[in-house]
Amino acid sequence: MDNLDKLLEEFHPKKIIEKRTAFEYSDSQIDEVTRQVLALRGIEKLYRHQANAIALIEKGENIVISAPTASGKSEIFIIPAVKAALLGKCTLILYPTKALARDQEERIKRFSLLGARCGAYDGDTPQAQRDRIVFDRTPIIVTNVDMLHHMLMHSRRFAYFFENLKYVVIDEVHCYTGTFGAHVHNVMKRLKRVVNRMKHGRLKISNEDVKTSAAADARKDMKTESQLRFICCSATIGNAGEFAEALLGETFQAMSTTGRASDMCHYLIYSQEVGVFSTTAAVAEKLPGKFLVFANSHRTAELLNIYARRLGLRTAIYRSGFDDKYRRNVEKEFKDSGDRGLKGLVTTSALELGMDIGDVGSVILCGYPGRLTRVRQRLGRAGRRGQTGYGIYIARENPLDLFYFENTDEYVGGHAEKCYLNPTNEEIATAHLLAMMKDYPLTIDELNDEPQAQTLLEKLVGQKLALNFRKVYIPTSRGNELLRGLGLRSVGRRVDIFEGDRQIGFREMPMAINELFEGALYLHAGETYRVESLDLKGGIARVARMLEETEYYTKALHTKDADPLKSLVARKSGNGANALELNYGKVHMCDSVNGFAIKEIGSNLKVGEKHFDSGEELTHEYDTNALWFDVPEGCGGELGTEDFSQGLHALEHIMIALLPTLTTCDPNEIGGISYPSGRVFIYEGVHGGNGIVRAAFGGFGQLLERAGERLGKCPCKEGCPACILDANCGNDNHYLNKHTGLKIAEFLLGD
Helix, strand or coil: CCCHHHHCHHHCCEEEEECCECCCECCCCCCHHHHHHHHHCCCCCCEHHHHHHHHHHHCCCCEEEECCCCCCHHHHHHHHHHHHHHCCCEEEEEECCHHHHHHHHHHHHHHHHHCCCEEECCCCCCHHHHHHHHHCCCCEEEEEHHHHHHHHHCHHHHHHHHHCEEEEEECCHHHCCHHHHHHHHHHHHHHHHHHHHHHHCCCCCCCCHHHCHHHHHHHHHHHHHCCCEEEEEECCCCCHHHHHHHHHCCCCEEEECCCECCCEEEEEEECCCCCHHHHHHHHHHHCCCCEEEECCCHHHHHHHHHHHHHCCCCEEEECCCCCHHHHHHHHHHHHHCHHHCCCEEEECHHHCCCCCCCCCCEEEEECCCCCHHHHHHHHCCCCCCCCCEEEEEEECCCHHHHHHHHCHHHHHHCCCCCCCCCCCCHHHHHHHHHHHHHHCCECHHHHCCCHHHHHHHHHHHHCCCEEEECCEEEECHHHHHHHHCCCCCCCCCEEEEEECCEEEEEEECCHHHHHCCCCCEEEECCEEEEEEEEECCCCEEEEEECCCCCCEEEEEEEEEEEEEEEEEEEEEECCHHHCEEEEEEEEEEEEEEEEEEEEECCCCCEEEEEECCCCCCEEEEEEEEEEEEECCHHHHCCCCHHHHHHHHHHHHHHHHHHHHHCCCCCHHHEEEEECCCCEEEEEECCCCCCCCHHHHHHCHHHHHHHHHHHHHHCCCCCCCCCCCCCCCCCCCCCCCCHHHHHHHHHHHHCC
């Protein structure tokens, strides 16, 4: 790729080269088992960070190691797992996706030569193989948290494994943020409870017995003996130790290392002139080797694939929502087909993790993915065989993308953001309290130190989802039915998508009402479908494939309303007459889809609009976390009511757009509302909240500064996608005033 500079010259890229930085080797002696493990992986010695981490694990510490891609994180947990297996102890290895678990299982299986048998146990494992893993007492099980959730509800089947479980490995731990992280937090609480019960189920110690010192010591010993050891591996994040402790409720030793296995050549391109889809496809066309294109949404991925194929490129879509057979066929064709098969994959986050997808030379990022951790993970897919990797960042015309296009030091060398979750999400905690009863009948004594859980238990009993049976709580038949539909990736329900009798995919709420309203054009696997009906109660959308290619797409129009329920924290921001009171707390949200716009693919030009009749609106209501503030009266008085309202709307847009510069955040997980009264809300778009907005509360001043800077820098006259226009705006970007937005920002900053 020596001539890539010339090939990309027409796009006027910024070019930055990151040189390879070797990891330091350890000079410590290694034991025979470690030597054999390394030999099977074609390695002669450990890196220093690997040796130090393994030493801490063998001392009984919980560790979290934060390190870049291709830094040898797998050896850190494989070596202790093999040693434990040889001593009759078990290890549970968790990956965030089935695809990654399957990929890693093939690597770990080779250690069966040393007597450490391994098996993948997930939704795709045939029943005969599942039985063999259980009955053969396989000591290393590779799975995902979704399957662990079901394993716990059938805990007696896995009695031997849980009784002898020593290590729990959580790879890619930085993925468990937000809603998913809250679910995982509760699954881990359940795992620790089941292991404790399995190891000590025959010890009957009542509350009265605890008054005696012998019984108290027995309970203390029981807790100590059954304590699991956690090994967490992460991409580089800003608070690995703090985050692991919040996720798992344990104390951790945090470690980190830096380095790069190969050179990385960055090209940063601004797509303003011809549009992001055309630019991305044109760049992909010029790449001589195999490539991945990362999009930030399902819709964007589908549109990019259409553009690439129009240029004659051999590409395929790879994302969640497809069945496993399709995804495995795509993986095989991309990895094994050489020059004759697929040249590129268009993907979402599905391929950003450590899965081996073959010899990838280049990675294209179609837009900033919401966090620097994701940038580095995605770019880390290129150059994994030691050759120079090429990373091409296509900046779209929006404030977030342009922030990193203009601040290249932040893009290449910026500090990784912190990860957050909301472990107290009440909706999620309630569901897992019910699941806990399915794992093992629940006694009221277990909740003595958890007043919130006692309240949730009363709620479950009142809803006839749980009942007291012989002094223990168990799920009712209604409760068991609810558990069968409980997923870990969202708080709300999901909608299954059918073409005739064939299910082609699914979408989770609230995304479902924004993409699957009646009349919507829905993209799936390169095909366009028209939504014929949506049954929210039954959780089914019915679609029909369009026989002719369309040049249009649909976008939901919606209204949102926020009602504060309780302020949990309040503080002043700013000085003097410009100061405002900033609140963080609970709000009730109502989001209603009341119509849709029809737009042209590529130009985004609106060619039509339809509004639903009264009673046809699709409404989603939920309680969540938010920050809110009222702009001081002294600001609005100078501007006029209409200008002030439109300026506040513009400022809200750009603050939402730039929030991911402060914290790990998917822009789809947050939203904003501004009112003519001067009140602004920034909220978390999931039931119960996901912990993201707390970072905006703490860094509000910095967020406001970045918003004002972007408004002042943008050369447009009336507002454009690079500053205040937002593709997700429910008002379709009406009622905005860029110049007034800048004046409000300057007022609040005291400029």
